Amino acid sequence: MRLPSTQALRALEAFARHGTVWQAAAELNITRSAVSHQLRFLEQDLGFALLERAGKGVALTPQGKRYAADVRRALTVLADAAVQYVDRGVLRGALTVSSTPGFASFWLCSHVAEFKRLYPDVSLRIVTPQRLDDVETPGVDVFIAYGDGEWPRHSVELISAVDFMPVCSPILLNQLGGLTEPVDMFRAVLLHLDGLGDWLNWFAAAGIVGPRIDRGVVFSDMNLVLAAAISGQGIAIGDNFVCRHLLDMGRLVRPFDLAVRSARAYYFVTEREREGNPAIQAFAGWLKSRVAQTTPVLHR
Incomplete structure (x- = not known):
């Protein structure tokens, strides 16, 4: 089977994240019909159904959801590989960090400007999850999660008890x-x-x-x-x-x-295949250093 086009794979990944053709089209800066065509062509190349009717719209089939998850991981690996060959003198890239609301509001937001001063060309976006132990949100590069540390298929490092x-x-x-x-x-x-x-x-x-x-x-x-x-x-x-x-x-x-x-404790969690991403490594190094300097010693 020939390799599907990257454009079609990006259309599938965007549709899987947003759940609608128009949002995927807006992100990719193409028309809705172009997204629909890309998804149909991809189905033909693959030989199995990616989409099914859902009310007045369409949704991914169970097989389509699994394939879209694999595509997202593959596109991420390709993007990270490209970043590693950029001039090491200036670290560039985009990083989305998911942090528990309390940690984000009352710790991360009090220190994050330091990271931007150190790495001004890294575009940083911070989001908060619905669950404190969530490490699966699509589009997130790094998770600061609160849980028991048991997240299979992920690289997990203790931030602090x-x-x-x-x-x-x-x-x-x-x-x-x-x-x-x-x-x-x-x-x-x-x-x-x-x-x-x-x-x-x-x-x-x-x-x-x-x-x-x-x-x-x-x-x-x-x-x-x-x-x-x-x-x-x-x-x-x-x-x-x-x-x-x-x-x-x-x-x-x-x-x-x-x-x-x-x-439970706070953990730094990433997908294992992304451990070599320079922006992730830089953020992890900065976070561990800053936490070590600011963690109080409490009486127990």
Whole structure:
């Protein structure tokens, strides 16, 4: 079988990411009919169906989805190979980084200008995932993920372990008249990220068994949790990365010194075949260096 055209493969990859012909056409700067023709020609070359009817439009068949994923990896490898032969005196390229919302807002955004000063010709885009452990989003080069470190088929490197501790506004702490014992925190609203596990683990470490913590407020995003904490709406569980800058500025305080090590951690995750990409290597090196300089030592 002859090798399909690169243009047709790019049309398939763009369609797989966007899910619509018009968005793929807009990205590739060609007409919708051109994208449709490329996909039909590709089906003829391959000898199997890539598309199927879906309502008034079309969607990828299961086989088409698998083939599109392989095409994306192949195009990425080709692009990375080209970058490695560019003049090493000036690092160029485009890098999309997916980071958990808390890490992105309260750590990465406080340091990212340094990376741009070091590598001004690297185009950097930062996005946040819906799941903290997501490492599969198409179009992303690097993932700063929070999880157990088990991501098969990926290169995984520990950024840092995570220590959890209660944090709150100094104004709220004054309104409460201070907190003497951990159980005193039930005088305030407890703020949660998704589930209740982090608070349960901290109270267990503090020797408080079976507390009723389900009467607090649950948020879907760490930015919302901390916004409520900063506004004096309650006490949150924060971590040593997300809360470091807020603690240094005095916008949050720690009512107790006890910190609990999380079973999960922050990891630097990439596809294995992309480890040699110079822009990824540069970002990884910068990130590890900056993290080493800014990671606080907590009492536990």
